[in-house]
Amino acid sequence: MAQQVNVVSREQWGAAPPRKKETLKGFAKKVVIHHTAVQACKDLNECKTQLVSIQRGHMTDKKFDDIGYNFLVAGDGTVFEGRGWGVVGAHAKGNNHDSLGIAFMGNFNNDTPSKEAISSVKQLLQFGVCQSFLDPEFVLFGHRDLGSTECPGDQLYAALPQLRNAK
Numbered sequence: 472m473a474q475q476v477n478v479v480s481r482e483q484w485g486a487a488p489p490r491k492k493e494t495l496k497g498f499a500k501k502v503v504i505h506h507t508a509v510q511a512c513k514d515l516n517e518c519k520t521q522l523v524s525i526q527r528g529h530m531t532d533k534k535f536d537d538i539g540y541n542f543l544v545a546g547d548g549t550v551f552e553g554r555g556w557g558v559v560g561a562h563a564k565g566n567n568h569d570s571l572g573i574a575f576m577g578n579f580n581n582d583t584p585s586k587e588a589i590s591s592v593k594q595l596l597q598f599g600v601c602q603s604f605l606d607p608e609f610v611l612f613g614h615r616d617l618g619s620t621e622c623p624g625d626q627l628y629a630a631l632p633q634l635r636n637a638k
């Protein structure tokens with residue numbers, strides 16, 4: 472039985488309301504892993520501040536309807552609600568309508584993702600399968616598998632097989 476991972480809600484981190492929200496049709500068949508490519512936040516308050524700024528960047532500069540990702544995870548393993556379950560994201564062009572986007576907070580070109588973050592994302596994926604938000608046969612990608620980007624960074628990309636064992 473999958474353990475439910477504790478998720479810091481939008482209300483808790485002070486998210487602005489989305490401009491609009493599109494429901495995913497059926498369950499997500501893909502999971503796309505990203506990094507935020509900014510310096511890792513060190514504690515809850517710093518992470519909350521960073522989330523507000525990421526959301527602002529996505530909504531203002533990129534003209535997204537909301538923060539792009541469905542979930543984000545900090546280095547200590549804390550998971551933050553982005554768009555959440557069952558909502559179409561804006562994170563991997565051409566793949567947003569059948570996927571779930573999860574961003575590791577930090578820059579993983581050189582940094583290695585923490586055990587805590589990996590473990591939280593595994594639990595989150597197991598929970599998603601249990602709750603039928605995710606196809607039990609979902610395929611996990613790094614963003615670079617689906618588009619021309621260095622995202623999610625070499626070190627996180629190298630760690631993806633650990634997440635594929637989540638099923």
Ligand SMILES: [Zn+2]
Nearest residue numbers: 505506614622
């Ligand atoms: Zn990405």
